[in-house]
Amino acid sequence: MTENDNQRALRVLQLTDPHLMADPAGGLLGVNTRDSLDAVIAQVLDDHGQPDLILATGDIAQDATDEAYRLFGDKLAAFSCPSAWMAGNHDDSALLARIAAERHADQRHIIEGGWQFVLLDTSVPGKVFGELADSELAFLEETLSQNSDMPALVALHHHPIEIDTEWMSPIGLRNRDAFWQVIDRFPQVKIVLWGHIHQELEQVRNGVRLLATPSTCIQFTAGSVEFSVENKAPGYRWFELLPSGEFSTEVGRATNFAFDLDSTSSGY
Numbered sequence: 001m002t003e004n005d006n007q008r009a010l011r012v013l014q015l016t017d018p019h020l021m022a023d024p025a026g027g028l029l030g031v032n033t034r035d036s037l038d039a040v041i042a043q044v045l046d047d048h049g050q051p052d053l054i055l056a057t058g059d060i061a062q063d064a065t066d067e068a069y070r071l072f073g074d075k076l077a078a079f080s081c082p083s084a085w086m087a088g089n090h091d092d093s094a095l096l097a098r099i100a101a102e103r104h105a106d107q108r109h110i111i112e113g114g115w116q117f118v119l120l121d122t123s124v125p126g127k128v129f130g131e132l133a134d135s136e137l138a139f140l141e142e143t144l145s146q147n148s149d150m151p152a153l154v155a156l157h158h159h160p161i162e163i164d165t166e167w168m169s170p171i172g173l174r175n176r177d178a179f180w181q182v183i184d185r186f187p188q189v190k191i192v193l194w195g196h197i198h199q200e201l202e203q204v205r206n207g208v209r210l211l212a213t214p215s216t217c218i219q220f221t222a223g224s225v226e227f228s229v230e231n232k233a234p235g236y237r238w239f240e241l242l243p244s245g246e247f248s249t250e251v252g253r254a255t256n257f258a259f260d261l262d263s264t265s266s267g268y
Helices: 033-047 066-078 093-102 134-146 166-171 176-183
Strands: 010-015 053-057 083-086 109-112 115-119 152-155 189-194 201-205 208-212 235-241 247-253
Touching (some): 010 033, 033 066, 033 247, 053 189, 083 093, 115 134, 134 176
Parallel strands (some): 010 053, 152 189, 189 208
Antiparallel strands (some): 010 235, 109 115, 201 208, 235 247
16 A cells, blocks of 8 residues: 555554453463563554554453553553553453553544444453443444444444354354444444454455454464364454545564463363
């Protein structure tokens, strides 16, 4: 993508599934999640410099603690831009929202750089799968209706499509048909973005780019039937967005981060 002389691309960073814990030694399958997030943040700054906006798409904490959420906010101090946080299945949605509000990271609809960003809460207390409450679907529809002339990125935690990782089929977005019934009515939606699956994915549906992003900690094996992790580096996704609706995106990884992955685990 090229930039016009009078247009600067809006630079957006997605960080997802950091699974932070109150315990500084806390790790998933041999990976210290604080250290892996630090490595990803350093990689972003090396590769791209400062973003204009950060989207944190869920499972910010593994243990849903106050300490983990505050730590995440502290880590983001490496960046000079606003951030917006949403809940995943490991998060305490209410606690996350309270601490996000303290950090001014609780916006659900953001307009910046000629784009709009709509953030949805798919978390269901005590469940691994996701679901959009009627109120969330109404918020999505109303927001897109009121801003029909501006390209939109819709972000959520759970995957709203079937993927080829069989064990994750029951733990995606349960009412995805209702979600797509809304999205399909609004041609300004250019991107649907999520986390949860701990792997890179890119598809197109009715002209909408469907994007998933590696975790900042462990990665799940694409195409696996049962739970499986693979020895891929922690990652992030970077966007450059123009007001015309054109955009580019890429996944980056902290390839210099050294870790000893426990690939024998049957879960996390």
